[in-house]
Amino acid sequence: MFCSVAEPLPEQFVAVAAEDELWDGEMASYEIDGSEVLLLRLDGEYRAYNGECPHQSTPLVEGELDGYTLTCRTHEWSFDARTGAGLNPAMARLRRHEVRLSDGCVWVSRSEERGIRS
């Protein structure tokens, strides 16, 4: 996809989708630099996480998004899709990627956010 940037974003951002690509309550995964990133849309807002389940690496996109609960299909680990916080087990957490909207596109940071405590 081609996205020209109106206001230049820092270099670590990659355009992955058009702004209207996902409906509310949908998710999709994209590859950035060889690793999978999960993009979700909730209440109109986009969020991005590392696409692999922190348990045993099942692609989270194959799981189920029910309301705000994201459940991995393999062993049913579940997460709050709004924050990435583990619901079960509570000690787990999804690693977040920063998201920006610009020029009609969704831009996702290549690197995971540091120091985010959800």
Added chain:
Amino acid sequence: MLLNRDDWYDISRDLDWTLSYVDEEVAFPQCWTGKRAIPDEAWQAWDEPFRVSYRDYVRVQREKESGVKAVGDAMLRAGVYQKLDPAHVAAAHLHMGTTCMVEYMAVTMQSRFCRFAPTPRWRNLGVFGMLDETRHTQLDLRFSHDLLRFDPRFDWAQKAFHTNEWGVLAVKNFFDDIMLSSDCVEAALATSLTVEHGFTNIQFVALAADAMAAGDVNWSNLLSSIQTDEARHAQQGFPTLQVLMEHDPQRAQQAIDVAFWRSTRLFQTLTGPAMDYYTPLDQRKMSFKEFMLEWVVNHHERILADYGLSKPWYWDKFLHSLENGHHAMHLGLWFWRPTLFWKPNAGVSKAEREWLNEKYPTWEENWGGYWDQIIANINAGRMDLTLPETLPALCNVTQLPLGSAMSRHDLEPAVSVYEGRTYQFDSDISKWCFDLDPARYAGHMNVVDRFIAGQIQPMSLAGGLEWMGLTPDVMGDDAYGYRWAAEYAPAMAD
């Protein structure tokens, strides 16, 4: 006000007795816990972080159940089963006959976790495992019962384990060992971690994909639903391995290495032929080897590395077996087809053969000649030459035919003598299993041992078939009535 799960979960799963009327050893005998020298405190580190409460469990399982039932009913109404390819159908017969009662054996194993596991956390999870396995048994029985009117072979879902059919005995022998007779620690390593976490993927993910492609939505859906439970309760193996790695890594290495090889042999018998020969060619997803490499070998290597275990000494031989063992088993299954309760597809039409050679570059050299001879006999009308007159010698560990573990070039005998009796093995890996713990396997008589000892009468193939419970209505024969061989017939000159 209802407490949140997190507020009560730890208390509920750590609830334990302080024994005062009986000694610990009486309430939790070593032979069932498998604790051995591992100190009590060590088990406090046993932790499976995923929390299962009874309320959540029932809610999730109920949803799964209604899903499976709805699909099953719809497919039955639509008459889907009657339209399935006969080669594929054999895979379902084979599965139900050899798996349904294993699910039931797993109920006993999980019940042992509930009662005897060395930590209350584990006992708590065992409850859900036990309910899972009860569900699997019931699902298989219901599925088979619904289809019984179309084929008496579905009766074998219940009947098989009450017969002496040799393949069933091989399955039973393994699971008697690692489910029914193992202490909790060994069962967790051999069954939960090795079989359930690793190998069930082949039967329940790969075969489910093939079944879906073959249009068998009902069975595919059933397998997938069962697999979601397997994946969850298989997790009981990991915290157990963690404890063992701290206190008795040698035991872990050995239990896993033995179980890995024995599982390999079993799945080469049950799943290998189903994937690479019974699934109609245009519906095959991955070859058995490809699936094994991706789903079992990779995962297993990663687990070994993550926990600090070594690859088994036999790794290269295992990889060689992966190239060959199930082709040997398939050839044997088809040739000894009257000893089966399903109708195997030969799966060696010209197009299928091309596929086999592409997936397994040594297939033609190893197995092509045998099949060519069989084909020539069929086309010459000499069916008698394509049928067995006696039984093959069997391994005293795996119960599978000698010569069926590796390529046709690896036929050196593997033998051990223990307390005056000679035991034979399908490979030096099986011999190694035996030699590690001979008392465990010694004394057992396999089908051929019994035959030679005169326990099966009359001493003929017919006597053997009767002893195995094989009746004409279920007895195996070529799935397509040998029609596939016609394309090899020399052109009629007239």
